[in-house]
Amino acid sequence: MTLPVFLMVVTCVTISAVAQLVMKLGMSSGAVQASLSKGGLVNVALTTLLNPLVMGGLIAYMLGAGLWLFVLSKAELSLVYPFVALGFIMTMLLGVFVLHEAVGLYRIVGTLLIAVGAVLVARS
Numbered sequence: 834m835t836l837p838v839f840l841m842v843v844t845c846v847t848i849s850a851v852a853q854l855v856m857k858l859g860m861s862s863g864a865v866q867a868s869l870s871k872g873g874l875v876n877v878a879l880t881t882l883l884n885p886l887v888m889g890g891l892i893a894y895m896l897g898a899g900l901w902l903f904v905l906s907k908a909e910l911s912l913v914y915p916f917v918a919l920g921f922i923m924t925m926l927l928g929v930f931v932l933h934e935a936v937g938l939y940r941i942v943g944t945l946l947i948a949v950g951a952v953l954v955a956r957s
Contacts, residue, residue: 834908841904842916848897850923852890854931859886911954918951 834842859865860881868880881887904913921944928934 834912838904838908838913841900842908842913843919845897845901845904846916846920847923848893848900849917850920850927852893852897853920853924854890854927855886855893856890857928857932859884859888859890862886915951915954918947921947 862884865880865884865887868877925936925940925944929936
């Protein structure tokens with residue numbers, strides 16, 4: 834894998850992790866939570882889709898998907914896809930440091946095992 838392709842893969846994974854964070858922030862907002870508690874599919878859908886954080890996260894996902902398509906045109910799927918596991922680590926770290934989520938030992942070990950597996954696959 835060339836360095837530019839590797840950097841694009843890491844960028845895609847980072848975009849995905851950040852998109853998760855932004856969507857979580859949007860879904861945790863007061864307006865969305867109030868809409869969810871009231872119910873009503875149309876009301877929930879409109880409130881969610883009109884939330885700028887949710888929309889920003891979805892747009893980030895679309896940008897990441899576009900870049901991912903370019904990555905797929907340049908590298909073998911079986912080589913680049915395991916790097917998606919890095920997103921588990923990034924997302925966990927964002928949850929801890931930005932959202933102040935409590936992460937226990939089992940979650941840390943499980944996440945690291947996924948990452949180690951991705952490294953082993955990528956080195957094959």
